[in-house]
């Protein structure tokens with residue numbers, strides 16, 4: 102049904118505009134005195150007016166976000182395993198909600214802790230927003246502190262890292278590295 106809005110129920114800016122609507126919408130609008138039936142022909146298929154009407158209808162069905170989506174970064178500590186993680190989520194509810202990084206902040210080289218650059222932590226949107234976002238430096242710093250200071254369960258690889266650190270530096274004395282498994286981090290501190 103092609104109608105002319107005279108008293109649109111929620112968007113007064115539509116008053117005076119014409120719209121193609123389902124019969125049920127027209128019947129409701131008629132009941133409440135919100136619109137009149139237009140008897141003039143609809144815009145000709147493919148004409149400028151037709152295109153404008155199509156675009157207006159499309160905007161109404163698919164409202165675009167007014168602002169760019171925002172990524173919120175944070176540090177979360179696991180409820181049960183007490184493990185810190187870097188988390189991120191997009192302000193768009195249709196986007197990636199499960200982003201987390203809970204890997205190590207350092208590697209072991211020559212019996213020493215060498216900080217790992219965490220620049221590879223990048224949030225990529227699944228909401229269609231084109232620009233990925235790098236983890237903010239401040240979040241990385243907080244995560245380093247939480248990872249260093251926390252007492253949480255380690256993965257086997259992390260256990261090996263800590264075991265390597267605990268070895269005596271004397272290279273003549275070989276210490277077998279074994280997969281210690283999931284152990285409390287504090288047990289390996291020296």
Ligand SMILES: [Zn+2]
Nearest residue numbers: 191196226228
């Ligand atoms: Zn997003």
